[in-house]
Each structure stands twice: as structure tokens, then as C-alpha cells.
Amino acid sequence: MTRSRTNRTYWAAGTGVVLAALFAAGATFATADGSSAPDGSSSARTPALYSPDAGFARDMAVHHQQAVEMSFIVRDRTQDEPVRGLAYDIANTQANQRGMLLGWLDLWGLPKVVADEPPMSWMSMDASGEHAGHEAHEGHAAKPGALMPGMATKEELDRLGAAGGRDAEVLYLQLMTDHHKGGVAMAEGCARQCRTPAERALAQGMVEAQQSELKLMADMLRQRGAAPRE
Structure with a gap:
């Protein structure tokens, strides 16, 4: 792959991410408060x-914050x-x-932190907050020392902060690969x-x-003679 082609690939991927965020942001004003849904029907309550x-x-919101920190x-x-x-x-x-996720919580009048809520417990809940009788997140458990699936541990963040050059690039790409895999499972x-149309779209x-x-x-990673971690 030539450098110009590689740069176009990076630009296209980044543009796709931004467009997805902008689409969801536009939907927020119409649907996040439960007033209407894209198909014209009434959406769920708060x-x-x-x-x-x-x-x-x-x-x-917590998962994303670590991605920002690593970047x-x-x-x-x-x-x-x-x-x-x-x-x-x-x-x-x-x-x-x-910011959008935290804004929805404000809009709904809900706290951003719930002390007795284990991470990922919502994946086994229904829309009313009752247990749905299944474990949707089974197989995506967090590793020891990490708060949620895909998240890096404090030791891994320290290693990234101490690395430089190619070593930092490879470690970042490996950590972010794990992070994205966990994020995809959550999303x-x-x-x-989720019952809120704008949140599902996001x-x-x-x-x-x-x-x-x-x-x-x-x-x-392949260009740097490395591979994602198992």
C-alpha cells in the first residue's frame, strides 16, 4: 500500500466516524426526550x-473517556x-x-454514576430495568484489573506513557484494538x-x-511487524 493510499484510508475511516456521530447528534433533538421516533410513532418513556x-x-461514557486518555x-x-x-x-x-451520552442522562434526570450498579449489568436488563433472564455480555468479561471489557489496566496505561516511538505506536494500537472490541460488544x-431511537442510532x-x-x-500493526494481542 502506498503512502497516499494509506492516508486516504485513514481519512475515509475518520470521516465515517464523524458522520455517524453527526447523524446521531441530529437525531438527538427529535428523539432523545421520547417525544417522537423517526417512523412517526411514539417512542418509549424516559x-x-x-x-x-x-x-x-x-x-x-466511562469506556470512551479511557480511549480519549490513551489517544x-x-x-x-x-x-x-x-x-x-x-x-x-x-x-x-x-x-x-x-458528551452526547452524558447529555441524555441529564435530559432524563438520571445520575451519571450509580454506586450499586456493577459495570455492564444493564446488558441483562429489560427496558424497565428488570432482569431479562439472560446474560447478553457473556463471553465479554473484563480482564483482571480492568473495569469493563476491552479497557486497559493502570499498569498498561503506565507502560504506554513510558514507551516511545514504534513501541508506543504498537502498544497503543494493540490496546485500542482491545478497547474497540469491548466497545463494539457494548454498542x-x-x-x-435500548429503546431510545437516537441512542440506538448512535x-x-x-x-x-x-x-x-x-x-x-x-x-x-502489520506495517509495524506486529499483530493484535490474543
């Missing part, structure tokens, strides 16, 4: 405290233009999406279970954009 809608908003770290640890460009796209997009859960956009970035990061 989400309950432990509903998938509220749980996803709280958990994904700022690698920006200062390498001069590689493609990695810095990818990190910028991820930080910008996920910071914007995080797929919301796309299935979640589906996350799935598509992050799957595209997973392919891009696999290519970038």
Missing part, C-alpha cells in the same frame, strides 16, 4: 434508572503521522459521543436493547465505525 438506555450511557498519551509519545492522526480522530469522536448490546454508528477502525489498526 428510561428507568437501571434500563439498558441509562446503563449504556453511563458505561460507554492523548500516544500523541505525545510518537511523531508518526498516521498514528497521531488516528489518535486525534478517536479522541475527538469519542469525546463528542461521550451491539444497546443497538439490540450505538449502531459506533459498531460500524469501530469495526472499520479495527481493520485499519490491524493493517497499521
Whole structure:
């Protein structure tokens, strides 16, 4: 792959992410308050405290915050233009999406943190916040020391902050690959279970954009003689 083709690929992936976020942002004003749905029907009531809608908003806001943090770290640890460009796209997009998720919680009059709510518990809830009798997140457990699936541990963040050059690029791409895989599983859960149309649209956009970035990061790792972690 030539450098110009590679840069076009990076630009296309980043543009797709931004367009997905803008689409969901536009839908927010029409549907996040439950007033109307894209098909003209009445949407669900304000989400309950432990509903998938509220749980996803709280958990994904935390999940996104770490992606932003890792992206700022690698920006200062390498001069590689493609990695810095990818990190910028991820930080910008996920910071914007995080703001949307927290804004919905404010709109719904719900807290951003619930002390007795285990991470990911919303994936086994129905729209009213009652247990649905299944474990939708089975097989996507967080690793020891990580809060949610795909998230890096404190030790891994420390390693990233201490690395430089190619080592920082490879570690960032590996950590972000894991992060995206966990994020895709969470977003797929919301796309299935959430009842707020704008939030479902945002979640589906996350799935598509992050799957595209997973392919891009696999290519970038190969270019650096590395591969995603098992």
C-alpha cells in the first residue's frame, strides 16, 4: 500500500466516524426526550434508572473517556503521522459521543454514576430495568484489573506513557484494538436493547465505525511487524 493510499484510508475511516456521530447528534433533538421516533410513532418513556438506555450511557461514557486518555498519551509519545492522526480522530469522536451520552442522562434526570450498579449489568436488563433472564455480555468479561471489557489496566496505561516511538505506536494500537472490541460488544448490546431511537442510532454508528477502525489498526500493526494481542 502506498503512502497516499494509506492516508486516504485513514481519512475515509475518520470521516465515517464523524458522520455517524453527526447523524446521531441530529437525531438527538427529535428523539432523545421520547417525544417522537423517526417512523412517526411514539417512542418509549424516559428510561428507568437501571434500563439498558441509562446503563449504556453511563458505561460507554466511562469506556470512551479511557480511549480519549490513551489517544492523548500516544500523541505525545510518537511523531508518526498516521498514528497521531488516528489518535486525534478517536479522541475527538469519542469525546463528542461521550458528551452526547452524558447529555441524555441529564435530559432524563438520571445520575451519571450509580454506586450499586456493577459495570455492564444493564446488558441483562429489560427496558424497565428488570432482569431479562439472560446474560447478553457473556463471553465479554473484563480482564483482571480492568473495569469493563476491552479497557486497559493502570499498569498498561503506565507502560504506554513510558514507551516511545514504534513501541508506543504498537502498544497503543494493540490496546485500542482491545478497547474497540469491548466497545463494539457494548454498542451491539444497546443497538439490540435500548429503546431510545437516537441512542440506538448512535450505538449502531459506533459498531460500524469501530469495526472499520479495527481493520485499519490491524493493517497499521502489520506495517509495524506486529499483530493484535490474543
